[in-house]
Amino acid sequence: MSKVKRKAVVDKEYCVACGTCVKACPLKIINIEQGVFAKINYEKCVGCGKCSKSCPASVIEIKKVEEV
Template identity: 50%
Template sequence: MKRKAIVDTSLCVACGCCVKVCPRKAISVPHGVYAEADQKLCIGCGKCAIECPASIISLEERNNES
């Protein structure tokens, strides 16, 4: 199990702060509405969660394949 970024899409305002700090480019705002974290690319470093001004990104334990 590894930590992975989880975005609360219902509260995200697509500011892009998380996108700018992700070292693996695991977070994107594909439709300009909310950020999404690619679980396969995410390494669970937490930079996105720290940078998020709305504090809506959390790190959760996930299986490696999800």
């Protein structure tokens, strides 16, 4: 049986690596990768949406993903 969970997804093409989401994440699971884009640890992401709400460029989306 699969579960549907929510995860934050970054549009790397438009992310400007400002770091706002890093500060907003209560679990501290977001890093700025190579100074270019935000990278989220999907294994630990609970899909709370705080990073998405804080993103000034609106490039983080909360998506439903199925896990087996």
